[in-house]
Amino acid sequence: MEIEVEKVVPYQTNDAKKAQIETMFDNIAHKYDFLNHLLSLGIDIIWRKRAIREISAVNPEVILDMATGTGDFAFEALLIHPKRVVALDLSQNMLDIGIEKAKNKRNGQHIEWVKGDSEQLGFADSSFDAITVGFGVRNFQNLEKGLSELGRVMKPDGMIAILEPSFPTNPFLRFLFNIHFRYITPFIGKIFSRDSSAYSYLPNSVSAFPQGDSFCEILKKTGFNDTKHYPLTFGMCALYTARK
Numbered sequence: 471m472e473i474e475v476e477k478v479v480p481y482q483t484n485d486a487k488k489a490q491i492e493t494m495f496d497n498i499a500h501k502y503d504f505l506n507h508l509l510s511l512g513i514d515i516i517w518r519k520r521a522i523r524e525i526s527a528v529n530p531e532v533i534l535d536m537a538t539g540t541g542d543f544a545f546e547a548l549l550i551h552p553k554r555v556v557a558l559d560l561s562q563n564m565l566d567i568g569i570e571k572a573k574n575k576r577n578g579q580h581i582e583w584v585k586g587d588s589e590q591l592g593f594a595d596s597s598f599d600a601i602t603v604g605f606g607v608r609n610f611q612n613l614e615k616g617l618s619e620l621g622r623v624m625k626p627d628g629m630i631a632i633l634e635p636s637f638p639t640n641p642f643l644r645f646l647f648n649i650h651f652r653y654i655t656p657f658i659g660k661i662f663s664r665d666s667s668a669y670s671y672l673p674n675s676v677s678a679f680p681q682g683d684s685f686c687e688i689l690k691k692t693g694f695n696d697t698k699h700y701p702l703t704f705g706m707c708a709l710y711t712a713r714k
């Protein structure tokens with residue numbers, strides 16, 4: 471059965487979701503970091519740090535940063551001194567910005583940049599000690615297929631950490647968050663990125679994404695166990711961790 475978020479696409483074309491997502495991130499790559507930090511007021515940096523703290527529990531030597539975009543999660547992962555980080559993304563323009571940024575990062579040469587697709591990974595089973603996915607799973611064309619592939623390439627004693635935006639449970643904060651997300655985000659996104667669809671797609675895809683226990687159930691269905699859900703910053707972001 472198709473999951474609600476799989477039907478949410480940025481553009482009204484006949485292209486598959488995957489092709490539309492690749493086009494969208496290629497279009498906004500030049501403004502992605504600026505808008506990401508502006509729209510989250512820089513709190514996204516703290517969320518990634520928190521996720522890396524969780525995966526450090528398994529002392530990962532080889533980490534996959536799935537849907538790496540411009541690489542911020544991969545750079546954060548370097549701080550726990552893995553031997554290697556594989557940073558993979560659909561969008562070449564996003565990767566190119568990450569590759570440029572890596573030149574000025576300590577140990578940036580430990581990151582291997584790969585253009586690829588979460589649903590068809592060219593890695594052997596059990597290749598990675600830990601996997602991170604920052605604000606990426608919502609964009610998968612087939613969520614269960616993408617997660618199953620991640621489970622396949624993760625070692626049995628590994629850990630996955632997934633970040634996704636979510637809605638605060640407190641009604642007042644939820645109201646403010648909705649205004650920010652539904653009106654301010656698309657407005658600012660349109661002005662700076664010149665892709666009006668991209669920043670309308672963001673709130674629409676977050677609204678359709680399974681939250682909390684529902685997402686943990688999907689993780690279990692796709693081969694993970696010991697799933698945990700940590701609401702961050704009043705529930706504006708969800709951190710999920712799981713083992714195999």
Ligand SMILES: C[S@@+](CC[C@H](N)C(=O)[O-])C[C@H]1O[C@@H](n2cnc3c(N)ncnc32)[C@H](O)[C@@H]1O
Pocket residue numbers: 488491492495506536537538539540541542543558559560561564586587588589603604605606609610611616
């Ligand atoms: C919102 S960005 C997140 C970037 C980064 N992880 C971060 O924390 O800022 C989502 C990224 O997911 C990538 N993506 C979406 N679907 C993908 C897929 N099926 N396989 C690989 N990457 C994908 C997009 O190209 C985009 O760069």
